Amino acid sequence: MRSPLFIAVLMLFVAASCAQPNNDDALTLYTHRHYDTDQQIFDDFEAETGIKINVVNASADELIQRLENEGEQSPADLLISVDAGRLVRAKEKGLLQPFESEMIENTVPDYLQDNDNAWVSITKRARVIVYDKDEVDPAELSTYEALTDDKWEDEVLIRSSGNIYNQSLLASIIANNGEEAAREWTEGVVENFARNPQGNDRDQVKAILAGEGNLAVVNTYYLGRLINSSDELERNAGNAVNVFFPNQADRGTHINVSGIGIAKHSKKAEMATQFIEYLLSKDVQEIFASENYEYPVNPEANISELLQSWGSFKEDPLPLQKLGELNQQAVIIFDQAGWQ
Amino acid sequence: MAIKLSVIDRTKLFIRDTNRWSLLTVAIVCIICIPLFTIIGNLSGGVGEMWSHVAEYLLIDYLSNSFVLLIGTGILALLFGVPAAWFISNYDFPFRNALNWLLYIPLAIPSYIMSYAYVGMFGHGGSLEKLGNALGFGGFNISMMNIWGLMFVLSISLYPYVFASSRVMFSSASGSIKESAELLGISHKRYFWKIALPVASPAIFGGLFLVLMEVLNDYGAAKYYGINTFTTGIFRTWTALEDLQTAIYLAFILVVLVLILMSINKAIRGRKSYVTPDLAQTDIQRRKPIGSFQKVGIPIICALPFVLGFLLPVLQLGYWATFHLHEQLSTDFLWISTQSLFIAVIASLITVSVTVMLVFFPKWSPQKFTKSLIKLSTVGYIIPGAVIGITLVASSGFFVRSFNDWFGLEIGYLIYSGLFLLLFAYLFRFLAVAYNPIEAHSLRVGSNLAESAYMLGKSRIRTLFNIELPLLKSSLVSGFLIVFIDVMKELPLTLLLKPYQLQTLAIKAYEYADDERVSEAAITSLILILIVCATMFIVTKLSNDQK
Amino acid sequence: MTKNNAPILEVSGLTKSFDQTERALHGVDYQLKAGKVCAVVGESGCGKTTLLRLIAGLEVPEQGSIQIDGEVVSSTSISKPAHKRKVGMVFQDYALFPHLTVEENIRFGVSKSEIESADKLIKLIKLSGKEKKYPHELSSGQKQRVAIARTLAVKPDLLLLDEPFSNLDLITKSTLRKEIRKIAKLLSISVMFVTHDIYDAIDIADEVVFLQNGELLLSCDTSDLLNQDEEKVRMYLEQIQTQARHLLSLKGNG
The missing domain is CATH 3.40.50.300 (P-loop containing nucleotide triphosphate hydrolases)
Known part of the structure; x- marks a missing residue:
């Protein structure tokens, strides 16, 4: 039994060597965000405070599942998701503990944080309509609801309904207009599809450049990336369109956020709170805005030139918690309308 | 004239025939199948609340898309793989030796990266359009993001499975069979259709089966191209519809479907014997030089899969890489690559070792039921990685809690932060990949040699190391290699189960691509491809030298 | 005995x-x-x-x-x-180990101290001069002799x-x-x-x-x-x- 025994010993060794004792000066972060900028921010935090951030990257769903199963012995201290819905879900499953921080309380507007302080947004993204500069007169645009108008037949480009940003958008429409209106809206948009949903947000903008349609629904920071891309084609695509913030006359443009919460079984809540406060500080917020083209949640933070060039806009002040609650319903409506 | 035995007699025989090897087999299978048991255990709870919604609006779509995709990808993979294998085995032509090797390497490119590369090439404003514009032909493009594009991308990245299995059979087809066919005056064409192809068909189906499993398992490419398949459906049900129960149910349906496919595969193999007695000696056989008419056609047919499956996508990735070279200089690729290599090597070693145990332990006991049990432990290959991941997290959570309750030991940190879970997951997921070729090879080698070693007084373990493993070396090496490549490319399991210290190339590439920064993923992808190619090259070189 | x-x-x-x-x-x-x-x-x-x-x-x-x-x-x-x-057994198809020479085949089952007596068998069964050949280089009769010699080398009670x-x-x-x-x-x-x-x-x-x-x-x-x-x-x-x-x-x- 040479070989199996050898393997067994080896596995134990490997397992043991990888499991270092829990470091007192480190926080374990489960995150769905994976940007180089974030790593830079974590490094800066360590340099400033001596607290190291250990990162586990996966989708929020998987991370929540993992947290749930690990229970009390979870190594996680913090959870970051790229949408509010997942944080709401984590909270409902009792995976988050409330933080106590006046700084957070006072810095972030109410609708961007949880009522019970289980989570707080760290960045915002607006889901906007971009239009072909040459083909569309922005005066013709008004609201998300107007996308179902017959004049946009075969013109609307939007990605698949599997995407969380679309789910949140529909959830906001359900919350604001009711389920029946949301269903009609979904069916109307499907009728106006320029093509079957495919690709990501960037691909929708590129499709405008290619002449497949004149309107696309995308997140703002992807547009920022396109405009600053090293690929000439992407820059062309980014520059061929303008941003339109819908629903300015009524509730405001739909926003979604990435947010953070402290894991229920973390024993380092104080340190974790310190980290969240750091993420919300003016300087770090400005890095999010300039490097990643996201909107800061700290009102004091300045936004980058590019974001300024798109103009300021009115946000839909719907409590984000609602988006989480209505997410499932939104997906069901998508499926029923045949939105792939 | 079957004998009638009483229950007591049968029990007695059962006890006699149960030795430590059959017990070990059962133990190993039980441990490996923990994720499967978790899935089945979850089924008892019935379907989740979203089931009727899924059944009404989605299931037909998922099934039909997956079905069309399987058929299309299967046919394309056969077209890419079989003719090339045939020509390389039987004809001499320029670049034959190089192509013989190059035709395997599209496996080195993860299919989701391939799908991005093809959109980058043929999509709007892609490389093809730029090239056309630059050369003055005017730009044109091909829309890739549909089910046909997905079929193409998957088949071009997976055909090497078919190529490899048919290549082995074509080149080892018994020399005497071939010569007697020639003596009977059978033309080369007829020989292919009437003899070579039927003899090779079980192996080709084996390769095709791997392709189909990978198609069912694909998530990244299908998601990017917006095609709803069974696997994307499982994800949607779990994440968007928030119904894990139904998702697991769907996964179970998938497993059942694949088991049906497996038994069809087995039925095709049938009871016919395709064993070629002088296999070992006819590895090198006479190859025909080709006529002038074929001089152009054959190299083109053989080069096409390589060009489409490797050269073009790598060129596209290389082109993207030039954009980001300066930004990513600071990334510690060496360290990330070392970690990727380390974990892939360990995982492949473990998988091949366990495979050897599962192939041989049942043979060492007269107990018959253990043999059928083995099949159970190879189903991991057909369960989507993420489903395995969730079930593993769930079952490990159970173990950790039990340890805590019964022994007061906190092993959570060890389990959740170590490599243990991840390595186990790879083992479960990729066991079939190593098991199938090694088991097939051991069947071909037969049991006579081992039996004669026993008769010479050698124990089973010694026989294993002195006789059987040396004879199986080629399939052990290829089993290792395929698992290695699969682990290097693996995503969902690694993402979910990795300890936070671990950073692999596949993860790094995914992080960019998931964030819609496809071109930024190019450098990482290229390093990944390079390492896989180098390993393939070194391992095949080593095993050839030792022949 | x-x-x-x-x-x-x-x-x-x-x-x-x-x-x-x-x-x-x-x-x-x-x-x-x-x-x-x-x-x-x-x-x-x-x-x-x-x-x-x-x-x-x-x-x-x-x-x-x-x-x-x-x-x-x-x-x-x-x-x-x-x-x-x-018990020693000679199989119908001889079952010689293809990756071992005649000599290695015959010595296979024998402990180090008994190699000499195994080598004597080579002579006894008329295989001298073929020690370094591989099985596939032998005729059927020679293969059979190797198979028998190999079995006898371990001195079974019953052949x-x-x-x-x-x-x-x-x-x-x-x-x-x-x-x-x-x-x-x-x-x-x-x-x-x-x-x-x-x-x-x-x-x-x-x-x-x-x-x-x-x-x-x-x-x-x-x-x-x-x-x-x-x-x-x-x-x-x-x-x-x-x-x-x-x-x-x-x-x-x-």
């Missing part, structure tokens, strides 16, 4: 059924005395090979027992593994041979036959071999066992063969006459 005339092999009530029942055995009883050579004769599919494999420990019976040298090695509650039974002469031409066959008997007597090993050709049996065996449809038809001393009045036996004996004539004509030509 075995006592004279004590049975080296004792089989009783041996029963084995396969899923496909064709090669099964039913209630076979038999004893082989130490130092004797026994031939098991029967048509193909009558269970001859199964009998050998059961004795060797490569299969397990459903009923009955097997004793080797007074020790029960197989019964409904015991099954001693093949490599511990001190089993499965159709040892079936793939050989007549002349090689008859020389090899004589040699096997000579060596068996020289090393005082008990031999049991399986054949479909009664001529082999008469030429070298002390005892003959007839198997038919998995049942023991008859067992007797070879010398007693002519006194048997079973129709089956007469049929086999007629067969000999034909073959004898053939062999004689062959010798005449040479």
Whole structure:
């Protein structure tokens, strides 16, 4: 039994060597965000405070599942998701503990944080309509609801309904207009599809450049990336369109956020709170805005030139918690309308 | 004239025939199948609340898309793989030796990266359009993001499975069979259709089966191209519809479907014997030089899969890489690559070792039921990685809690932060990949040699190391290699189960691509491809030298 | 060491059924005395090979027992593994290890201290000069010799041979036959071999066992063969006459 025994010993060794004792000066972060900028921010935090951030990257769903199963012995201290819905879900499953921080309380507007302080947004993204500069007169645009108008037949480009940003958008429409209106809206948009949903947000903008349609629904920071891309084609695509913030006359443009919460079984809540406060500080917020083209949640933070060039806009002040609650319903409506 | 035995007699025989090897087999299978048991255990709870919604609006779509995709990808993979294998085995032509090797390497490119590369090439404003514009032909493009594009991308990245299995059979087809066919005056064409192809068909189906499993398992490419398949459906049900129960149910349906496919595969193999007695000696056989008419056609047919499956996508990735070279200089690729290599090597070693145990332990006991049990432990290959991941997290959570309750030991940190879970997951997921070729090879080698070693007084373990493993070396090496490549490319399991210290190339590439920064993923992808190619090259070189 | 005339092999009530029942055995009883050579004769599919494999420990019976040298090695509650039974077996297709040379094949089962006696066997079985060859470079007769030498090298109490002469031409066959008997007597090993050709049996065996449809038809001393009045036996004996004539004509030509 040479070989199996050898393997067994080896596995134990490997397992043991990888499991270092829990470091007192480190926080374990489960995150769905994976940007180089974030790593830079974590490094800066360590340099400033001596607290190291250990990162586990996966989708929020998987991370929540993992947290749930690990229970009390979870190594996680913090959870970051790229949408509010997942944080709401984590909270409902009792995976988050409330933080106590006046700084957070006072810095972030109410609708961007949880009522019970289980989570707080760290960045915002607006889901906007971009239009072909040459083909569309922005005066013709008004609201998300107007996308179902017959004049946009075969013109609307939007990605698949599997995407969380679309789910949140529909959830906001359900919350604001009711389920029946949301269903009609979904069916109307499907009728106006320029093509079957495919690709990501960037691909929708590129499709405008290619002449497949004149309107696309995308997140703002992807547009920022396109405009600053090293690929000439992407820059062309980014520059061929303008941003339109819908629903300015009524509730405001739909926003979604990435947010953070402290894991229920973390024993380092104080340190974790310190980290969240750091993420919300003016300087770090400005890095999010300039490097990643996201909107800061700290009102004091300045936004980058590019974001300024798109103009300021009115946000839909719907409590984000609602988006989480209505997410499932939104997906069901998508499926029923045949939105792939 | 079957004998009638009483229950007591049968029990007695059962006890006699149960030795430590059959017990070990059962133990190993039980441990490996923990994720499967978790899935089945979850089924008892019935379907989740979203089931009727899924059944009404989605299931037909998922099934039909997956079905069309399987058929299309299967046919394309056969077209890419079989003719090339045939020509390389039987004809001499320029670049034959190089192509013989190059035709395997599209496996080195993860299919989701391939799908991005093809959109980058043929999509709007892609490389093809730029090239056309630059050369003055005017730009044109091909829309890739549909089910046909997905079929193409998957088949071009997976055909090497078919190529490899048919290549082995074509080149080892018994020399005497071939010569007697020639003596009977059978033309080369007829020989292919009437003899070579039927003899090779079980192996080709084996390769095709791997392709189909990978198609069912694909998530990244299908998601990017917006095609709803069974696997994307499982994800949607779990994440968007928030119904894990139904998702697991769907996964179970998938497993059942694949088991049906497996038994069809087995039925095709049938009871016919395709064993070629002088296999070992006819590895090198006479190859025909080709006529002038074929001089152009054959190299083109053989080069096409390589060009489409490797050269073009790598060129596209290389082109993207030039954009980001300066930004990513600071990334510690060496360290990330070392970690990727380390974990892939360990995982492949473990998988091949366990495979050897599962192939041989049942043979060492007269107990018959253990043999059928083995099949159970190879189903991991057909369960989507993420489903395995969730079930593993769930079952490990159970173990950790039990340890805590019964022994007061906190092993959570060890389990959740170590490599243990991840390595186990790879083992479960990729066991079939190593098991199938090694088991097939051991069947071909037969049991006579081992039996004669026993008769010479050698124990089973010694026989294993002195006789059987040396004879199986080629399939052990290829089993290792395929698992290695699969682990290097693996995503969902690694993402979910990795300890936070671990950073692999596949993860790094995914992080960019998931964030819609496809071109930024190019450098990482290229390093990944390079390492896989180098390993393939070194391992095949080593095993050839030792022949 | 075995006592004279004590049975080296004792089989009783041996029963084995396969899923496909064709090669099964039913209630076979038999004893082989130490130092004797026994031939098991029967048509193909009558269970001859199964009998050998059961004795060797490569299969397990459903009923009955097997004793080797007074020790029960197989019964409904015991099954001693093949490599511990001190039984040697030569397979019909020789089963030489293709990746080892002749010498390495023969030394395979031998401990280091006994290599010399193994090497002597090479000479005894007339393989000198072929030590460094690989199996695929040998003729069938030579392969058979290697297989026998390899088995003898481990000094088994009982040597089993499965159709040892079936793939050989007549002349090689008859020389090899004589040699096997000579060596068996020289090393005082008990031999049991399986054949479909009664001529082999008469030429070298002390005892003959007839198997038919998995049942023991008859067992007797070879010398007693002519006194048997079973129709089956007469049929086999007629067969000999034909073959004898053939062999004689062959010798005449040479």
